Amino acid sequence: MRKINGRIMTVMLFSAAILFLAAITISGSIFSDEAMITDFSRKNLAPSLQYLFGTDWLGRDMFIRTLTGLSMSIKIGLLAAFASSIIALALGIISATMGKTADAIVTWIIDLVMGIPHILLLILISYAFGKGFKGVVIGVALTHWTSLARVIRSEVLQLKEATYIKAAQKLGVSKFEIAWKHMFPHLFSQFLVGLILMFPHAILHEASITFLGFGLSPEQPAIGIILSESMKYLAMGRWWLAVFPGLLLVGTVILFDVAGESLRKLLDPSSAHK
Amino acid sequence: MENKKTILDIHNFSVSFEQYGSGFKKTTLPVIHNLDITVHQGEMVAIVGSSGSGKSLLAHGILGIQPYNATLGGEIIYNGEVLTEERKKALRGSEIVLVPQGTSYLDPLMKVGPQVLKGKNDKKLKERLDKIFKGYNLRDNVYNLYPFELSGGMNRRIMVSTAMMAQPKLVVADEPTPGLHMEMAKKVMSHFRELADNGAGVLVITHDLEQAIEVADRIVVFYAGTTLEDADVKDFEKEETLRHPYTKALWRAMPKNGFKFIDGIQPYVKAMPEGCVFGPRCPHFTEECKCAIPYKNVKDGRVRCIKAEEN
Amino acid sequence: MILLIIAVSVASFVLISVSPIDPLQANIGQAALGSMSAEQIEKLQAYWGVGTPAYQRFFSWAADFFRGDMGISLLYRQPVADVIKVKLANSLYLMTIAWLISGIIGFIMGIIAGINKGRFIDKAIKGYSLLIASTPAFWLALVLLMVFAVWLQILPIGLSVPIGVEASGVTFADKIQHAILPAVTLSITGISNITLHTREKMIEIMESDYVLFSRARGESTYNIIKNHGIRNVMLPAITLQFGSISEIFGGSVLVEQIFSYPGLGQAAVTAGLGSDVPLLLGITVISAVFVFGGNLIANILYGIIDPRIRRGGKLS
Numbered sequence A: 001m002r003k004i005n006g007r008i009m010t011v012m013l014f015s016a017a018i019l020f021l022a023a024i025t026i027s028g029s030i031f032s033d034e035a036m037i038t039d040f041s042r043k044n045l046a047p048s049l050q051y052l053f054g055t056d057w058l059g060r061d062m063f064i065r066t067l068t069g070l071s072m073s074i075k076i077g078l079l080a081a082f083a084s085s086i087i088a089l090a091l092g093i094i095s096a097t098m099g100k101t102a103d104a105i106v107t108w109i110i111d112l113v114m115g116i117p118h119i120l121l122l123i124l125i126s127y128a129f130g131k132g133f134k135g136v137v138i139g140v141a142l143t144h145w146t147s148l149a150r151v152i153r154s155e156v157l158q159l160k161e162a163t164y165i166k167a168a169q170k171l172g173v174s175k176f177e178i179a180w181k182h183m184f185p186h187l188f189s190q191f192l193v194g195l196i197l198m199f200p201h202a203i204l205h206e207a208s209i210t211f212l213g214f215g216l217s218p219e220q221p222a223i224g225i226i227l228s229e230s231m232k233y234l235a236m237g238r239w240w241l242a243v244f245p246g247l248l249l250v251g252t253v254i255l256f257d258v259a260g261e262s263l264r265k266l267l268d269p270s271s272a273h274k
Numbered sequence B: 001m002e003n004k005k006t007i008l009d010i011h012n013f014s015v016s017f018e019q020y021g022s023g024f025k026k027t028t029l030p031v032i033h034n035l036d037i038t039v040h041q042g043e044m045v046a047i048v049g050s051s052g053s054g055k056s057l058l059a060h061g062i063l064g065i066q067p068y069n070a071t072l073g074g075e076i077i078y079n080g081e082v083l084t085e086e087r088k089k090a091l092r093g094s095e096i097v098l099v100p101q102g103t104s105y106l107d108p109l110m111k112v113g114p115q116v117l118k119g120k121n122d123k124k125l126k127e128r129l130d131k132i133f134k135g136y137n138l139r140d141n142v143y144n145l146y147p148f149e150l151s152g153g154m155n156r157r158i159m160v161s162t163a164m165m166a167q168p169k170l171v172v173a174d175e176p177t178p179g180l181h182m183e184m185a186k187k188v189m190s191h192f193r194e195l196a197d198n199g200a201g202v203l204v205i206t207h208d209l210e211q212a213i214e215v216a217d218r219i220v221v222f223y224a225g226t227t228l229e230d231a232d233v234k235d236f237e238k239e240e241t242l243r244h245p246y247t248k249a250l251w252r253a254m255p256k257n258g259f260k261f262i263d264g265i266q267p268y269v270k271a272m273p274e275g276c277v278f279g280p281r282c283p284h285f286t287e288e289c290k291c292a293i294p295y296k297n298v299k300d301g302r303v304r305c306i307k308a309e310e311n
Numbered sequence C: 001m002i003l004l005i006i007a008v009s010v011a012s013f014v015l016i017s018v019s020p021i022d023p024l025q026a027n028i029g030q031a032a033l034g035s036m037s038a039e040q041i042e043k044l045q046a047y048w049g050v051g052t053p054a055y056q057r058f059f060s061w062a063a064d065f066f067r068g069d070m071g072i073s074l075l076y077r078q079p080v081a082d083v084i085k086v087k088l089a090n091s092l093y094l095m096t097i098a099w100l101i102s103g104i105i106g107f108i109m110g111i112i113a114g115i116n117k118g119r120f121i122d123k124a125i126k127g128y129s130l131l132i133a134s135t136p137a138f139w140l141a142l143v144l145l146m147v148f149a150v151w152l153q154i155l156p157i158g159l160s161v162p163i164g165v166e167a168s169g170v171t172f173a174d175k176i177q178h179a180i181l182p183a184v185t186l187s188i189t190g191i192s193n194i195t196l197h198t199r200e201k202m203i204e205i206m207e208s209d210y211v212l213f214s215r216a217r218g219e220s221t222y223n224i225i226k227n228h229g230i231r232n233v234m235l236p237a238i239t240l241q242f243g244s245i246s247e248i249f250g251g252s253v254l255v256e257q258i259f260s261y262p263g264l265g266q267a268a269v270t271a272g273l274g275s276d277v278p279l280l281l282g283i284t285v286i287s288a289v290f291v292f293g294g295n296l297i298a299n300i301l302y303g304i305i306d307p308r309i310r311r312g313g314k315l316s
Helices: A006-030 A062-097 A099-115 A118-128 A132-143 A146-161 A163-170 A175-212 A223-234 A240-267 B055-063 B085-091 B112-116 B123-135 B140-144 B152-166 B182-197 B209-215 B233-237 B245-253 C002-017 C023-028 C030-034 C038-048 C054-066 C080-115 C120-133 C137-151 C172-206 C209-216 C221-243 C245-258 C264-273 C277-305
Strands: B006-020 B026-040 B044-048 B070-078 B096-099 B170-174 B201-206 B218-223 B226-232 B296-298 B301-303
Touching (some): A006 A240, A062 A132, A062 A175, A062 A223, A062 A240, A099 A146, A099 C002, A118 A132, A118 A175, A118 C002, A118 C245, A118 C277, A132 A175, A146 A175, A163 A175, A175 A223, A175 A240, A175 C245, A223 C137, A240 C137, B006 B055, B006 B201, B026 B044, B026 B070, B026 B201, B055 B170, B055 C209, B096 C209, B112 B123, B112 B140, B112 B152, B123 B140, B123 B152, B152 B182, B182 B209, B218 B233, B226 B233, C080 C120, C080 C172, C080 C221, C080 C245, C080 C264, C080 C277, C172 C221, C221 C245, C221 C277, C245 C264, C245 C277
Parallel strands (some): B026 B226, B044 B201, B044 B218, B096 B170
Antiparallel strands (some): B006 B026, B006 B070, B218 B226, B226 B301, B296 B301
């Protein structure tokens, strides 16, 4: 058999990443009730075959709790990243097509958002919306669009100057048709890759802000909450409370990154050359 | 010319790339194939072909600086010995030099003087460079200027200076004149002529046939990744002395010969015609042309056309 | 830049004033409020600024701010300027160390990876950077804390100085010892971004026409890197390095919180959780000043280093 070539590898990598993430999300949702079960007969157990990640001070199974937390973080990340990418798309297109003033305003807003450290801005926004779920989603959505907006802006500008678009205009092709047939396919791939690569950041920031106490309320088993609670027990040597949930979080983030990067490779025409 | 030593003999040379087609299929794209060229000592050979036909790859292939995903085929003999990648590495910059295409080949953040000297601080080298600069009408202060501060013509002369510094045996010049006005272009070409007259073999890659005829000793016609004809420059005085239909078409396209162009375009690498690459545009094309066409000797030159004697 | 800072303060103010969080309830608690007289509550409301229209509050705050008076921190009961001064001093030296370490190591690793593209060392560096980039700073801090402070017990768990020691009794060594873990965490997280970007730039440079030409001229790889590589990667690196100030600031918020390091980041979290509006505003504006200041410095340095800007147009 021939050696598996790069492109097949990339597709396999992409599918594996997506499958795994879907598995975490779905299993986390299924077990969400179980994650709350407290059982004092099994508290503070170190990891074993029965309790892979051990149990906490209330006897909750950390493995299930981690899954539920992650699945919640993924869902929030998806929602926020999606909202953020819509903002990016809208502002990117506005600044590229609606003239100089609009461009200047959008660029200025980008500078503004980039001027405040992400976490600080997240704290501010989450504070503005009364902390909790809404604050996190809006916060992440409002802070992550800047770089994608820049990409889309330059892409649209480039497309507008492209010879084949100019030729189509000269040939009298309608504006709508140019936008739909010639510009949209280019933009869409950029947009999709940008969206997927936004997930890991969104998830990380969701976890961070929740960890600091601005995100989800302590009753919810979000990954940030789990890790923030685990901090109190570190000094007592209950390392498993922090290590495993964190590792799984890192894994999730990497998987999203892998998925995004492999999709980029597949969609990028210049990667046709080996 | 025949009794002079052959400095470069390229035989059946090819450059190909691997590419993904649609889906998962990998295909090999031969951008250059069946390329034959010889360059003698003191001779200036021009390889003429239209832009975008992969001529630069030939230059880079000779120097061993082709892209990492390119595969080279065929044989390059330099000075009587096979030019392996190791030998390319050892000889480039000293015996074999490249004069590149454009200003982008100069480091934008390094002053041109030190750049020509490769960053070495050597008094003797500096003195030689001063002489070369003077010969090229470059003022003393040029030494301490950056490429962006020089005109296009000056930057070309800087790049030719890099070749002069090395005292080479073989000069490969890749499109040295586009973007220059006539006067300047002639001047740059004359610098290469000087190098050849001083004994080096010079291979100029260009798309400008008229200019090539003016300065070169021999013209090699390049089309669709291959060489179609190898002719002495005096063969270009009349259409009848030329061998290949494409060369004749080029000749007729020159302003002084009527400015007549033939129809069609060069075939794309992915859609090469069977047999003769010029077949689809050739007025003398017949079924016999659909086979492998040998590069044969005709009247002191070479041609890749099976009907060369007849037409 | 001044316009941007004004915009930052307006934006932050708007965000804070739309907040539904009642500062009284957040700090005093429902039960305590219930037991207070209406008069007391009114007094407290005035103290926390409840009831005054937002624009009025903003203008009085902004007017004071321009006179250098950032208001009084509600939680610390000290002028915001003083609180920030103390916290900033603590943070600054932590952040400066991390900034320098991550910048230098990231730059070197990026160059090494870039010139060895595709080889083992490149894959190792790239893999490491991607791993760190995917690791939340706070979790990394937790792990380091666990390993060095809890298990090995060679470094302190937190705070910038030993507990229960008079300020005058704190030695320089103490300070360093307490800053090691936070600084290391911040550096590690900062490195990956700088490495990855430097690597990209370096690859771009190594594939450029001028490097190709240098190779054609027989220059050695070492010579190429010395003459062309470093020279050209310097400029983007400066932008990157000064652009990373924002990230270091953000990272310090998390890291300081975990190591209970009394810096600006921790103060921001406390202010946010405790509805200390003047302090939160002050910190936001100050950090924005640093970020924009960093960009400004990068632009100025660019003008000094890049001959294309320094020398301007053509001479000929």
